[in-house]
Amino acid sequence: MIVTVTLNAALDRTVRVPNFQLGARHRADASLRLPGGKGVNVARALKSLGQPVIATGLAGGRVGTYIIEELTQEGILNDFVRIADESRTSTAVIDPTTGQQTEINEWGPSVQAAELDVLLDKIRYLSKGAEIFVVAGSLPRDVPTDYYEYLLRELRQEKMITAVDTSGPALRAALQAEPGVVSPNVREAEELVGHEFGDEDDMAAAAETLTQMGAESALIHHEDGCVARIRTDGGRKGRTYRARLPRRADVVSTVGSGDALLAGYLSARQSHQPPEAALALAVACGAANTQRFGAGVFDPADVESLMRRVEIVSED
Template sequence: MIITVTLNAAIDRSLVVPNIRLGHRHRAVEQTTLAGGKGVNVARTLKTLGQPVIATGFAGGATGTRIVEQLTRESILNDFVRIADESRTNTAIFDPTSGVQTEVNEKGPRVDERELELFQDKLLYLARGADIVVLAGSLPRNVPETVYGDLVRELRKFGVKVYADTDGEPLRHVLRAEPDGLTPNQLEAEEIVGHEFADDTDRALAIRELLDHGVTEAVMTLQDGCVAGVRHDGGASGPVGLHLLRARIDVRETVARIGSGDAFLAGMVAARYEGRTDDEALRYAVACGADATQRLGAGLVDPRQVERLVHEVEIERIPLDD
């Protein structure tokens, strides 16, 4: 079983508005509304890929009720902690004439200590039957920035693999807790390392730095694929040692990029859940991320198209300079 955690769940509205100009009235030519937040998006993709998944986190007020009801309509198993404050609503606007995407994300609800304790108890209970837990997204108000790191340490006691996708201070804290996997995009990786990257050499060095912190698998997502690093201890999925890889796929015209990183993470987790090799997992993850850009709405993929795109992903080894 795979569990996804979304502490700052939302209702996500995606709009297509051609020739958008600030200060003017516009009409959307296409729109979609989905339950969202990074962990929810990951759960949606995992469900579509046929993987057993439960989504959990916080849900508050009428918006929280709508999130839970929508997930239930999508047949995504869920077990959220209800909170007093209202869950957030996010809006993304995509202009197809310029290719520019604009997102407006609310901060999210306030969560008190009792509600946080209830969630932690629920997650640790669910984790007893889980193989992988995904901690993803921003934190709602009043939740300490250490929470993901604390959860990683508790979950590891159960022998559960933990993948994390967040940014800022929560990312720094989760990195210190040595999760099994991290999947930052380039901007997030630059923030944690402390400088910008000029090329794949810089990216590979940054990945090595993340691995040196104790992470087993670090993957930096890019528009045309990813740079990945994996440490193996002699298990079935690869020979002993550190391996750096570059995965590429031709960049295609997109419908929207919202949630493509979440689909990538879901593909990676699904592949690891099935015990696939490094190359297979990266090809599958990149294919999921690429297919997600062809749809309006986060976490939406077509498994048949994903399988087709897998064969278009090229993998190369990055030499190690010790």
């Protein structure tokens, strides 16, 4: 069983607006509403891959009720802690004429210490039947920056495989708890290592830096795939992998593609597949996600087809 934890769950709205311009009045020609937040997106993708998964986290107000009801409607097992403040709404505007994507994300609810205590109790309970925990997304207001680090240390005591997908100070702190997997995008990785990347060699060096900072495996995902550093032999040694699937012309939306990529990697890891197979599945899931509206939404048949086209190169 895989459990995903989303502290800052959201109602995700995606609207398609041809020729979108700031300051103008538009009419969307397509729209979609789904429960979101990184952990929720990962759970949705894992379910599509046939993996047993439970989504937990914090949900409040009418938006929180909608998130829980819609997850249940999707058939995604969930066990959220209800909080007093309202969960957030996030909006993505896709312009199909230019391929540009504009995202507007609310900060999220204010969370009380007592509500975090209830969540911790729930996580401890769920850990009794889980093998992998995914802690993902931004932190809501009033949650300490090092909260993910605290959660990960708790889970490590239970010998749990852990994955974290966040950014900024929360990710820097989480690395100190030595998570099993971190999965930043290029911008998030650049922020962490302190410089911009010029090419995949820079990404490879950054992925190695992330493992030196504490991660067992680091996946830096970009528009054509990912660069990964995976430690072996008890963390003493490792290999770098470059997995690529050149971007296609049929991209609909990139919202959630990184979440789908992480889900693919963890699904393969849960099935004890080698790194090459895990990265091929990861990149194929991320690419399949771009062919449809919705984060963590893809057709498994597309994944099977795309996997055969993923190119992987490894090096010490």
